Amino acid sequence: MCYSRDGGSTNIGLGMIRIHILEGKAFVWNYADVRKMREEYRIVGKLVGALARKPRQNVRLGLPLQLLPEEARLLVEKGLAILFKNPASQPLGDDPSQDPSALEEMTAYQKGLEENYQEQVQLTAEQRKTVLGSLAERIAQGRAKKQQQKEEEGDPSLKPVDLESSFVLPRQSMMVQLPTERIHPGAEEEVDWQVQSQDWPYAGQSDHEIRYSIFRNLWERGYYVTSGSKFGGDFLVYPGDPMRFHAHYIALCVSKDVPLSLGDLVSAGRLGTNVKKTVLLCSVDQDGTAVYTSLQWSGMQ
Incomplete structure (x- = not known):
């Protein structure tokens, strides 16, 4: 079933997760969607919004939830979400044609x-x-x-x-109430993730395609996959919800056509050992098969 705010037809189905795209970044504002993604689809994301009662700190954050491009694309490909954006809005004025x-x-x-x-x-x-x-x-x-x-x-x-x-x-x-949702969001436009644009610049990029193939493969194996930037990798791989488990792997996505230097291999192995995780060198074959090579720094015996 589809609906439209202006009476026209759209592809935004009822019950689908709504992912708002802003300058190439994906955000989810609805708390019910955030909970549903984590509990049912193992999509974690990262909270980036300030809390109304504690705005001057960054230890505990709130909505919106920012998704990795790979997380957003997976939800859309599985038919679970829709990407949309709000076109530039005009300020209210004295126009007699105003609603x-x-x-x-x-x-x-x-x-x-x-x-x-x-x-x-x-x-x-x-x-x-x-x-x-x-x-x-x-x-x-x-x-x-x-x-x-x-x-x-x-x-x-x-x-x-x-x-x-x-x-x-x-x-x-005076104290004022801060609304968390707009009653009338206004016009909305669907974003096509298959076409490269200013809103979605990842389509067709080789790095993104490799990262997405690895992300999807790990997700289909039942893992929770989050950003690995804080450990110098592409993804962190968890056996369960990150609220209950530590990550077991640091995934580094590399192209099979690009050689790795010995120094890079040693650095990756030592990185994983220092944080007590196994480093996965992840690449994709020509037929789309994900290939993994684990690194563990054992040192001299």
């Missing part, structure tokens, strides 16, 4: 913000009054001390200040 419903929603949104602000002003004032009541004795003592100092210096007496009436809640200090 009336959108203008009404904007007016309602602004009205809601104002009501929210007035409610916060009232609640903050009540909270401030409570705090001042609990500190009334201390405030009185401070005022008396300042009054005595002024009298000793010959200055006129202090004028009483009404702390409650002087309170103002700046609008920039």
Whole structure:
């Protein structure tokens, strides 16, 4: 079954994972899709979004989930996902042809913000009054001390200040709700992963084809496969969910037509030994068969 937001026909099927493409990168924003990919399809990805309550740290991140090109392509080839992009949007203006419903929603949104602000002003004032009541004795003592100092210096007496009436809640200090999903995403265009473009530059690239063939083969063998950049490889290969297992292999994808120097082999072997993992040299035959060669640094006996 297919649907379209503007009434036309599209290839976006109901229930399919929606992968948003932006400048050649693949993102998934829906948490249900993220969970489904991990639990049912063994696609892990990497969270890259800041948490609303802890924005100034990068230890724990949230949505969106960024996918490797190989992860996104696998989901699309298996008929589990769709690649799409949002065309450049135009800012709302005074165009009389503007959608009336959108203008009404904007007016309602602004009205809601104002009501929210007035409610916060009232609640903050009540909270401030409570705090001042609990500190009334201390405030009185401070005022008396300042009054005595002024009298000793010959200055006129202090004028009483009404702390409650002087309170103002700046609008920039009000709490606002940050929406995590757009009610009206607007126009959408499907991205063809088989055609090289600015949105999807990987089509036809030899390096990508080798990496994808290896990724798909390891995935079909039942492994969890993630990015291996932090260990100097192309992929990390896990026997189960990375939340429960350490990676067993570091996969390095190489072309059979490109020779490897002895130094590169030694470096790869020592790398795997230092992090207690086996290095896999992965290549693809002309018939598309994946070929693996394991490296383990044993040293001198």
